[in-house]
Amino acid sequence: MTETNSNQLIRLSAAQLAAKLAAREVTAVAVVQAHLDRIAAVDGGDRGVHAFLHVNAEEALAVAAEVDAIRAAGGAAAEELHELAGVPIAVKDLIVTVGQPTTAGSRILEGWHSPYDATVVQKLRAAKMPILGKTNLDEFAMGSSTEHSAYGPTRNPWDLDRIPGGSGGGSAAAVAAFEAPLALGTDTGGSIRQPGAVTGTVGVKPTYGGVSRYGAIAMASSLDQIGPVSRTVLDSALLHQVIGGHDPKDSTSLPDPLADLAAAARLGNVDGMKIGIIKELHGEGYQAGVENRFNESLELLKQAGAEIVEVSCPNFKYALGAYYLIMPSEASSNLAKFDGVRYGLRVLPEDPPLTIERVMAATRAAGFGDEVKRRIILGTYALSAGYYDAYYGSAQKVRTLIQRDFDAAFTKADVLISPTAPTTAFKLGEKLDDPLAMYLNDVATIPANMAGVPGLSLPGGLADEDGLPVGIQLLAPAREDARLYRVGAVLESLLEEKWGGPLLDRAPSLPAPALAETVPSHGGSH
Template sequence: MTTTLSGLIRLTAAQMAVKLRAGEITSVELTQAHLDRIAAVDSTLNAFLHVSAEEALQTAAEVDAIRAAGGTDAEALHRLAGVPIAVKDLIVTKGQPTTAGSKMLEGWMSPYDATVVQKLREARLPILGKTNLDEFAMGSSTEHSAFCVTRNPWDTSRIPGGSGGGSAAAVAAFEAPLALGTDTGGSIRQPGAVTGTVGTKPTYGSVSRYGAIAMASSLDQIGPVARTVEDAALLHELIGGYDPKDSTSLHQEVPAFSTHAAAHDVTGLRIGVIKQLQGEGYQTGVLARFQESLEALRAAGAQIVDVDCPSFDYALGAYYLIMPSEASSNLARYDGVRYGSRVLPEEGPLTMERVMGATRAAGFGEEVKRRIILGTYALSAGYYDAYYGSAQKIRTLIQRDFDAAFEAADVLISPTAPTVAFPLGAKLDDPLAMYLNDVATIPANLAGVPGISVPGGLSEGLPVGIQFLAPSKQDARVYHAGGALEKLLNDDSGVPLWAQVPEVEEAAQ
């Protein structure tokens, strides 16, 4: 594979790391190649809200200097040191704006780093910038950002998924080899599915959420975005682990996920096909690629079993009561007083209540307001038990369904999303249709179990994602199954799906 400056960006992150350690390339060359790519195509894609070229190149130069000097410092460098990365703009980053895709936080500079960002800095990964998202992570298409609409590199007239469409589009378009995302109801996995990238939702609590701007605290989870399962595993190893700053953080050692990603033998692996996550509402092409993936795994020695999770039929409804309820509580802090935007009322007395009303009316977008209203209603007196309380009972049933399913299977499998990427604007006027995009990913968030989406082929020229789910704290299993399917499909086609993305046309000036 070429290692010319333009070819560097088409290596995997693992390949980049090998060449950096061998001295075949420098981190400055690698980082500049990605910055050049961003300059060339991001005016078309709008994957980034902020690019931090100076900081990224400074980190890259530091890595190169340490490697050139040799000795114990060079030997102690992290395996991914010098490999650039992008960060979803929901994760606070000192020295760079953190906006959550909202006018409410436009231009806001965090005084501290999120724990995952601190780990990136300590490992010396150049941070290229912050990626676009649906405002406060509320959306499935990255069309609800207050600043711009991100486009899918496979077809720039289509959505890149959401809410983390910026991170997925950046990785798919070779603007970054790695990215961080957040997954509340599928916002890493669903964008991965429609952009042909790999996205992982770790076990809830296994990656620190400290510094991730909260939408729904019992559901949010930071995770890796990459082009290969191995790359996602390497990034997961870096960002995982206990954090005393996060009250939900698990005391758990971080396994060598990359080793499991390379363990391609699935002989005897019990893979459960979820009855409720296929059929009506799923496109024919998506189901065809799903069946082909099952057959490839079966031929490789996996044991395919059917599992029934009846409570999954109610997951979407439960999620869209629990999530807005928690969001309405978390977003109450944006009041025009403590930090963020402040809008003064145009007339009348200058009271705190009126300032808060003017600020929230101007600072929040339509989708955020919709969910705040829904959540506030569900939590209100007289409705709490009927709505929020009932949804939490469904959540318990979903967790029990997972427990029963994992007695019959080692991992579960489904399509990641029911459709391929749809055209921009196609569902903006129909919130319920938009919410249905997350029907296959939401159960994992409600139960806190890990999941991964890996490319499963193309339908009508657009990527299809295959999702694996595993029991809580058994993230290694999704890397094992995902890595095995990736190898099987790549061996069959000869060319990885991520390498087949069309060239992005530069926007007319």
């Protein structure tokens, strides 16, 4: 077995780690330990990344040791090991796990342990992927900066004074900071893709129903979707294949068999494909550096043989408004269960009488943060008698119009393309007091959730004006997730060729064990 130092191990992609593990060049315990060491080095302290809310060292090492033992024993059991067995992963703390706390980034669930595993977590366990821990998020996934976590913000590894995006800033930052090769996120309006964009990582929102939501604490049931977070397109495809597929416990889960997404990523061919620029999702309101990197990607795809067309989705301009009716409406109902009666925080009112209504009110007043309360109030109002038709009803109609826009666009293009977010990472605190400015971050990602179509964000380079990562978003028709991986992998490899290596090689070293000096930059994973 060749010696691989831990600084090299953490920079490998999941696919590379899987290959080394299968070849027994490295042990799963060494891989997990290297990531645990990295977490210990960069995650804590005042200037730490703070991607993790809980580190699950003991169990992760035990799973790794089990994988190593199976490999060492050889035979059928070793043959049957999943491709990603022993490759560690971080899980967004919105997804329930037995044996670790699940907080949803909220005080109201502080200390709560789920009695059951989410379906995706069961699948990770079945694949014997060690779970490194639970990652930070905006409370109940409500936010675009991870600043709304009750447990403090996560910092962007590219600039510790900036936000890592949200709500899945913890998962994106963990992967960007080499604390984990893979992570799970959830995406209701962009919570996987927008953090991916601002941290220079890859994030995928699968087709609605493609991955079971059972065990993901619901924000907006008709929009939520669990998806992969990684540093390469292929890694997301590999993880997507682990977590995807029909689940009888989720009525909205699609019955379709899962396509071979990794094969699509490895295919790497856009020759003759039509790629549609969405007129409404770039230009005005988008930072110049974002726009430049976007145009550069279009040029590369054209050179690779794709035909670039322009499509118009005129109803997308209503998407943000409709989203901020549907999402809070569903959230107001989904979050009603947090009342202090059965689990989680219970706060007694200071003065008598001690009635159930007053206990519920005191618990919710103390347990929820401002953004959560804001959305509960919005949603309660939007669903109220006399307002339902004007708000929720109209928003559902807009949703239908957005779906029709996508349907029309996909008659002209195989895949659509846009910047993932209008800007690069902003400073911590910059938009905290301006909810509307915060909401605008998701303007390009929300339409996919409204229509249930899949979307992928991958690094498109660094913005000229601030040197921060820019995300490129690809969108495909529902159930055609494979197209995202096929086009994404091509664009990724063209960009890395241009940069001379992965974008994250250019990230500054964190104030911790040095990275870049000891590890030569390596090529893409294709």
